[in-house]
Amino acid sequence: MADRKIRNITSDYLTCSICWNTYNDPKMLQCGHSYCSKCLYDYVCVIYLKRNCFECPECRHPQDIKSGSTPEDVIKSLRNDTVSVSILKALGLQNDFEVENNSDMKILTDIESVDAENNQETDVALSACARHREKPLDVYCSKHDIAICGLCASVNHSGPECECTPVKVVISKRQNALKCLVAQQASDVNQLFESDRPGVKSIKFAHEEFQKSVSEVEESFYALYRDFKLHVENLRKKASDTVHLDKCSQKVKHLQDYLVEKIKSFDSDSSDCNPNAILGTISELCGFSSELQHNYHILKEKVRTGEFMKHAEDDLHILDAFVSATKQLIPERFQSFEEDMSLDEDDKDFVVVTNSGNFVDFVDEEEELSDIAQHIIFSAKGSAEESCMLSGITLLGNTSTMVVDQVNKKIKKFKLPEGHLLSELSLENEPHQIATLRESDCVGVTLWEVPKILIVSTDPALSVLKVIDTNIEYLGLTSHVVDHLAVSSIQSRRVDVIGVNDTENPNDNKSVTIFQSSRRRSFPDRLTSTHDGRVIVRNRGRNEVCCFGRHELLWSRRLKRKISDITTFRGKVFATLGRKNKIVSFRDDGHGEVEHLKTKMSLLHPWAIDGFKDCLVVTEDSPSDKIHLFVFS
Known part of the structure; x- marks a missing residue:
């Protein structure tokens, strides 16, 4: 349990989210997130020539770069994360860092010598x-x-x-007494751990005995497995023999081959033969043909009724019953061994879980989906803007789209498919995500680090129609049903449904929690919904896509790739994989093969995504300002 706690602490708080290794000389940004100095240096070098600032890779908080400074200067100007280093040392996961500069070592030595002198004076x-x-x-x-x-x-x-x-x-x-006591304790401890004396119960002896027992169980299992494999091979051989040795089947194949061969040679032989002989041969072949037809119907009926494999199926039922009985005897936790090993007793996946919830592994064998009629790319950056960061996107029908420009604190509306800017709205706070309300010409917008949700009217001009004050900060949102939004909070690790009806007091909008996680690395932040009101959540940090109905988990699919954003489109869940430059999809019931969207032009780091009818829009991640429009046939 202690080792598991240490692993959880290290994974959650002492791991660099760039290299996913334990911190090495960590540096802290202004937002409070820390990264290895080498990882930050490589990250800054990539964007050093592009702009005069860089964002935190995790929360995208801007970090200024002074004019004329080099990447080395930027890294040196950051604060050392001494707290993380101290915890790593205390856990024994990292030694003291080596001092690279000889002058710094001399200064450290001088300080230590002064402290030693002070301590000596104190002792005197x-x-x-x-x-x-x-x-x-x-x-x-x-x-x-x-x-x-x-x-x-x-x-x-x-x-x-x-x-x-x-x-x-x-x-x-007292020193001698303490030495004797410690020596006796050390002897007792060594004997408890390492004693090889017969009859003495030591940890080493207990471990070796346990390993022997495990080996015996393993050997028993493999003996059973070898017998099982032998039965399986015999069953396969019996099935093959049934196909090749069945008398009716052999007769049908023999008559077929004989008749085909006779018909092929019939024309060449008939020119020099007596007509009476020819007619006799035809009559004989008709008899063989009737016999073939008779045996064919018998064989077809045996296949239809299952009688053909009846002899082999009896043994198959015995093996199937054996496997089913064995599975029923195995405890449930051994049937999902890898998942249970990662959980503590008080660290469950979800508070709301039903028997219908299940996990499906990601299938690496992807099928290509290429029914795209048009692929159009346009820019969302204004002429007076140096850069933009498109953190959210939504479609208003299939004639226009709305995007969130987080850097410039704007919401922008573009005409489709031309990509012309129709209007824009400047906000006081940074917007984060956006979603179109069902049966409405309004959109909902969440704000970065502000506990409010904006309801923005899009027709005829962009304007803030309503501000909903919330008691926690929500980041993700999607239209749930009419007049209701599903919103997610990373801090609270939950998804709520809130009403957006006009009331005299905005705080009267009641919220209902439909998803709550107690796992520390569970971050529900990106949402989408189906036409019938099911809410689908991207659970960042666990690479999960979870689907919720009314107070129950319907399905949860875990992917092996990091998901950037999700949307529902044409009965499927579409997901952007920013690190792989891919867009994939699977059925919105959580099952089926994964399809890879084959694009005609390159797509770099896809981020926000939304779909409606025959249109799919995708933004590229910062610092790109591109929007991709896919029109399906």
């Missing part, structure tokens, strides 16, 4: 009697358990109740 001061400065503390009174000087002993500790002894004698006796 403490070894003298506080009352008689010139007298050393060389007498110990056992009655009062205190070291005193000789003068104090003769004046204040000379009574019969006091027993004074030289301090050196007391120290020597």
Whole structure:
């Protein structure tokens, strides 16, 4: 349990999210996130020539780069994350960092020597009697358990109740007693761990005995497995023999081959033969043909009724019953061994879980999906803007799209398919994600680090129609049903459904929690919904896509690739894989093969995504300003 706790602490708080290794010389950004100095250096070098600032790779908080500074200067200007280093040292996961500069080592040595001198002076001061400065503390009174000087002993500790002894004698006796005690304890501990004496129960002996038992169980299993494999091979051989040795099947194949061969040679032989002989041969072949037809119907009926493989199926049922009975005897936790090993007793996946919830592994064998009629690319950056960061996108029908420009604090509306800017709205706070409300011309917008949700009207012009104050910060959102939004909070690790009806008091909008996770590395942040109101959640950090109905988990599919964003489109869940430059999809019931969207032009780091009818829009990750429009046939 302790090792698991250490692994959880290391994974959650002491791991660089760039290299996914334990911190090495960590540096802290202004937002509070830390990364290895080497990882940050490589990250800054990539964007150094492109702009005068860089964002935190995790929360995208901007970090200024001073004009004329090099990547080395940027890294040196950052604060050392001394807290993480101290925790790593305390856990024994990292040694003291080596000092690279000789002058720094000299300064460190000088400081240590000064501290040593100060400590020495302190020891000298403490070894003298506080009352008689010139007298050393060389007498110990056992009655009062205190070291005193000789003068104090003769004046204040000379009574019969006091027993004074030289301090050196007391120290020597106690040191010797402590040494004997520690030596005995060390011997006992070594014997407990490493003893090879027969009959002595030691940890080494217990471990070896346990390993022997495991080996015996393993050998028993493999013996059973070998017998099972032998039965399987015999069953396969019996099935093959049934196909090749069945009399009816052999007769049908023989008659077929014979008749085909006779018909092929019939024309060449008939020219020189007697007509009566030819007619006789035809009559004979018709008899064989009737026999073939008769045996064909018999064989077809045996295949249709299952009688053809009946002989082999009896043994198959025996093996199937054996496997089913074995699975019922195995505890449930052994049937999902890898998942249970990653959980603590109080660290469950979800608070709301039903028997219908299940996990499906990602299938690496992807099928290509290439029914795209048009692929159009346009820019979302304005003429007066140096850069933009498109963190969210939504479609208004199939004639226009809305995007969130987080850097410039704007919401922009573009006409499709031309990509012309129709209007834009500047906000006081940074917008984060956006979603179109069902049966409405309004959109909902979440704000970065602000506990509010904006309802923005899109027709005829962009304007803030309503501000909903919330008690927590929501990041992800999607239209759930009419007049309701599903919103997600990373801090609370939950997804709520809130109403957006006009009321005199915006706080009257009641919220209902449909997803709650207690796992520390569970971050539900990106949402989408199906036409019938099911909410699908991207659970960042666990690479999961979870689907929720009314207070129950319907399915949860775990992918092996990191997902950037999700949307539902044409009965499927579409997901962007930013690191792989891919868009993949699978059925919105969580099952089926994974399809890879084959694009005609390159797509670099796809990020936000949304779909409606025959249109799919995708943004590229910062610092790109491109928007991709896919029109399906």
